[in-house]
């Protein structure tokens with residue numbers, strides 16, 4: 001009998017009022033349960049967009065366009081080439097439980113479903129879009145949370161400018177590591 005194991009990672013959205021002039025939105029990712037990610041992940045992965053507006057699709061495309069690993073190998077593609085690992089990106093269903101979540105990644109060995117809260121597509125939160133999407137794709141690829149603040153896989157997401165170039169590089173290199181680990 002085959003058991004299908006799915007791992008869910010929640011991304012929570014929290015509004016924190018600071019004493020400064022502005023409201024700071026902190027995207028707070030709930031801590032994962034330390035579960036293992038997919039133990040096999042053939043690259044590149046096919047990405048399908050579900051239920052997004054044309055504008056939102058553009059946002060995803062621009063966030064992932066040219067997203068290659070350190071060796072310049074393509075990680076994601078959007079066309080109809082046959083795939084061994086499929087990632088769907090759609091919107092999180094709104095319910096009282098999900099209004100505070102910015103994203104959710106659910107994955108198994110052959111696929112990953114990324115659901116994003118509508119709010120990360122909005123003008124006010126656009127600076128969070130890339131880190132949130134990348135973080136969830138990190139989960140899709142089997143990455144777990146990094147305990148170091150400032151890393152893409154840290155459990156609290158910050159606006160894109162907060163991340164140093166080397167943190168982004170380390171994140172991309174993790175894809176390399178996974179490729180080395182799982183083979184291609």
Ligand SMILES: [Zn+2]
Nearest residue numbers: 009010029155
């Ligand atoms: Zn997470």
